[in-house]
Amino acid sequence: xxxxxxxxxxxxxxxxxxxxxxxxxxxxxxxxxxxxxxxxxxxxxxxxxxxxxxxxxxxxxxxxxxxxxxxxxxxxxxxxxxxxxxxxxxxxxxxxxxxxxxxxxxxxxxxxxxxxxxxxxxxxxxxxxxxxxxxxxxxxxxxxxxxxxxxxxxxxxxxxxxxxxxxxxxxxxxxxxxxxxxxxxxxxxxxxxxxxxxxxxxxxxxxxxxxxxxxxxxxxxxxxxxxxxxx
Amino acid sequence: xxxxxxxxxxxxxxxxxxxxxxxxxxxxxxxxxxxxxxxxxxxxxxxxxxxxxxxxxxxxxxxxxxxxxxxxxxxxxxxxxxxxxxxxxxxxxxxxxxxxxxxxxxxxxxxxxxxxxxxxxxxxxxxxxxxxxxxxxxxxxxxxxxxxxxxxxxxxxxxxxxxxxxxxxxxxxxxxxxxxxxxxxxxxxxxxxxxxxxxxxxxxxxxxxxxxxxxxxxxxxxxxxxxxxxx
Amino acid sequence: xxxxxxxxxxxxxxxxxxxxxxxxxxxxxxxxxxxxxxxxxxxxxxxxxxxxxxxxxxxxxxxxxxxxxxxxxxxxxxxxxxxxxxxxxxxxxxxxxxxxxxxxxxxxxxxxxxxxxxxxxxxxxxxxxxxxxxxxxxxxxxxxxxxxxxxxxxxxxxxxxxxxxxxxxxxxxxxxxxxxxxxxxxxxxxxxxxxxxxxxxxxxxxxxxxxxxxxxxxxxxxxxxxxxxxxxxxxxxxxxxxxxxxxxxx
Ligand SMILES: Nc1ncnc2c1ncn2[C@@H]1O[C@H](COP(=O)(O)OP(=O)(O)OP(=O)(O)O)[C@@H](O)[C@H]1O
Ligand SMILES: [Mg+2]
Numbered sequence: 001x002x003x004x005x006x007x008x009x010x011x012x013x014x015x016x017x018x019x020x021x022x023x024x025x026x027x028x029x030x031x032x033x034x035x036x037x038x039x040x041x042x043x044x045x046x047x048x049x050x051x052x053x054x055x056x057x058x059x060x061x062x063x064x065x066x067x068x069x070x071x072x073x074x075x076x077x078x079x080x081x082x083x084x085x086x087x088x089x090x091x092x093x094x095x096x097x098x099x100x101x102x103x104x105x106x107x108x109x110x111x112x113x114x115x116x117x118x119x120x121x122x123x124x125x126x127x128x129x130x131x132x133x134x135x136x137x138x139x140x141x142x143x144x145x146x147x148x149x150x151x152x153x154x155x156x157x158x159x160x161x162x163x164x165x166x167x168x169x170x171x172x173x174x175x176x177x178x179x180x181x182x183x184x185x186x187x188x189x190x191x192x193x194x195x196x197x198x199x200x201x202x203x204x205x206x207x208x209x210x211x212x213x214x215x216x217x218x219x220x221x222x223x224x225x226x227x228x229x230x231x
Numbered sequence: 232x233x234x235x236x237x238x239x240x241x242x243x244x245x246x247x248x249x250x251x252x253x254x255x256x257x258x259x260x261x262x263x264x265x266x267x268x269x270x271x272x273x274x275x276x277x278x279x280x281x282x283x284x285x286x287x288x289x290x291x292x293x294x295x296x297x298x299x300x301x302x303x304x305x306x307x308x309x310x311x312x313x314x315x316x317x318x319x320x321x322x323x324x325x326x327x328x329x330x331x332x333x334x335x336x337x338x339x340x341x342x343x344x345x346x347x348x349x350x351x352x353x354x355x356x357x358x359x360x361x362x363x364x365x366x367x368x369x370x371x372x373x374x375x376x377x378x379x380x381x382x383x384x385x386x387x388x389x390x391x392x393x394x395x396x397x398x399x400x401x402x403x404x405x406x407x408x409x410x411x412x413x414x415x416x417x418x419x420x421x422x423x424x425x426x427x428x429x430x431x432x433x434x435x436x437x438x439x440x441x442x443x444x445x446x447x448x449x450x451x452x453x454x455x456x457x458x459x460x461x462x
Numbered sequence: 463x464x465x466x467x468x469x470x471x472x473x474x475x476x477x478x479x480x481x482x483x484x485x486x487x488x489x490x491x492x493x494x495x496x497x498x499x500x501x502x503x504x505x506x507x508x509x510x511x512x513x514x515x516x517x518x519x520x521x522x523x524x525x526x527x528x529x530x531x532x533x534x535x536x537x538x539x540x541x542x543x544x545x546x547x548x549x550x551x552x553x554x555x556x557x558x559x560x561x562x563x564x565x566x567x568x569x570x571x572x573x574x575x576x577x578x579x580x581x582x583x584x585x586x587x588x589x590x591x592x593x594x595x596x597x598x599x600x601x602x603x604x605x606x607x608x609x610x611x612x613x614x615x616x617x618x619x620x621x622x623x624x625x626x627x628x629x630x631x632x633x634x635x636x637x638x639x640x641x642x643x644x645x646x647x648x649x650x651x652x653x654x655x656x657x658x659x660x661x662x663x664x665x666x667x668x669x670x671x672x673x674x675x676x677x678x679x680x681x682x683x684x685x686x687x688x689x690x691x692x693x694x695x696x697x698x699x700x701x702x703x704x705x706x707x708x709x710x711x712x
Contacts, residue, residue: 060434066402066436078423081424134550140574167292185299188303205291206292208291
């Protein structure tokens with residue numbers, strides 16, 4: 001056996017054809033997951049048990065089970081019910097891509113809401129008291145003080161979660177989706193060349209990871225200007 | 232629940248396999264993590280570079296790719312080697328159990344590397360000096376001062392690493408490990424109830440996660456008590 | 463306020479405050495007229511912060527009445543906000559908004575609470591920054607300022623709301639010694655202009671030169687209340703004497 005560079009040169013373009021799907025999964029579920037996370041966060045910090053408790057259970061369940069199981073429950077599991085098959089969501093749930101996006105959204109939403117909550121808890125009590133003492137309402141405190149400060153505090157952990165999400169998109173290949181990993185698996189099945197294919201694909205993912213880190217580094221520095229003494 | 236009759240024992244044995252993978256990978260993960268941390272903290276530039284590459288590679292590559300690469304790569308290599316001795320042999324592989332266990336412990340070990348490194352650096356140099364000043368030997372200082380303090384710092388992220396491990400075991404079903412996901416698949420072909428069968432898998436994992444969380448919480452409580460007692 | 467002379471600006475009657483079972487304030491009675499300057503002192507944990515934090519409802523009192531400028535503090539959120547608009551507060555740890563420049567720190571509440579236009583708010587902000595003598599820092603972030611400068615910004619931020627009353631909770635005790643005076647100077651100026659002030663502080667020089675009355679608290683009670691000369695020359699209670707001997711021997 002040898003490391004076949006020609007094979008890489010031939011396969012890489014094929015795998016990169018899956019880039020669109022990989023990005024679609026990443027961006028759509030990243031965006032929807034963020035919205036879900038904000039809703040869960042607001043429920044968590046609402047101070048009302050009937051909002052807080054369900055959110056807590058949701059987070060506990062989705063963080064306590066493997067994402068692969070969640071994907072399978074949605075893709076293979078939901079069609080078990082006739083109500084699902086008759087519902088208006090069926091066009092989405094019938095498609096593997098729709099299911100993958102739904103599963104990734106539900107999963108990342110649970111993780112990100114905890115990250116955001118960490119940011120909220122990190123906002124100093126004194127700053128909020130100063131806002132109240134100036135006559136600002138709880139809502140104004142949240143919008144103008146808590147939200148921006150918490151966002152900056154949560155950003156490093158959030159960027160790690162985006163990277164986790166990128167890696168999770170590869171699981172879409174388990175439900176027949178032809179993302180980069182899905183294509184790679186097909187090629188390996190044909191060529192019996194796992195080293196060449198999987199390693200070159202791993203490098204592609206690493207480049208994306210690196211890009212995400214750089215992007216968030218820039219955002220962190222921009223939003224964190226106020227943390228630098230020279231500012 | 233009727234459809235589950237007859238499958239409980241299969242799920243039970245599947246869960247045992249999950250537990251076994253977890254225990255083995257936990258040990259390996261600690262070893263990889265400690266090796267990585269030692270390399271990063273060592274004076275050797277080469278060791279630092281290798282450990283740096285280790286963390287970058289496995290944090291940037293989807294878990295499923297690592298598992299597939301390790302399993303199919305090793306199988307192809309082993310088969311090639313075996314054919315040198317006996318051309319009749321068609322296929323030799325590392326059992327999925329071990330390929331998967333090693334893969335997930337390498338992955339999570341790359342995260343543990345940072346945890347252990349951080350814990351080591353986080354030890355207050357003052358306590359070490361104080362111990363020296365009290366006439367404790369290097370070994371005594373290490374055992375009575377450094378280890379307990381490292382342990383306290385590392386425990387919360389270490390708990391998260393254990394949760395990652397248990398959830399990553401689900402991925403090993405992709406290379407054919409006979410665990411709960413695999414049981415569910417068999418059960419589905421017989422009963423045609425995918426939702427029910429995968430929900431059981433989710434519940435089993437939630438159980439494992441809960442146990443791990445409770446154990447970590449218990450250890451944290453215990454640690455707090457002993458450190459408070461020691462003060 | 464025409465009624466102000468007839469009625470005290472701040473009235474606390476029989477105020478009790480509990481944290482769980484622990485009683486932090488015991489039967490507090492205090493009246494402050496417009497333009498009066500009160501200094502509150504006492505050992506750590508005696509309830510000084512709790513008392514002034516009750517005045518703008520950062521803490522809720524359990525019994526008794528607190529009436530500020532004719533408005534009683536109850537659960538009514540409108541009343542609380544109305545009181546908070548009239549009461550400025552300065553904290554030990556400055557509590558500037560870290561993510562906003564100095565001038566934005568001063569503008570935010572003006573715009574949100576007083577509904578003042580952006581240009582007007584900026585004008586007011588610059589006016590007060592000049593009064594605390596740091597207009598040149600307007601576009602920096604708080605972290606770039608020294609402690610003394612930050613505390614002066616915090617005072618200016620409170621003043622921008624044109625409060626009737628200013629509360630100070632140990633405004634100088636987190637500062638390095640060389641910065642204490644720059645903050646005290648600002649406070650003395652305010653006092654000279656006739657601002658109604660309650661200051662928790664252990665700066666006895668400030669108390670002597672500025673206060674109309676000094677209040678000594680211990681274990682949640684007001685133990686002694688007297689004009690500064692009397693308070694320092696001739697303390698009546700044993701507890702006050704003990705406290706003063708400790709503080710002044712430093
Ligand atoms: N949020 C709270 N929960 C429970 N107890 C509290 C709380 N805030 C204050 N206390 C207690 O109430 C008592 C009075 O506290 P307070 O902060 O008013 O004291 P202080 O006189 O301002 O002291 P210091 O000089 O240290 O600032 C203290 O014993 C304190 O432990
Ligand atoms: Mg205090």
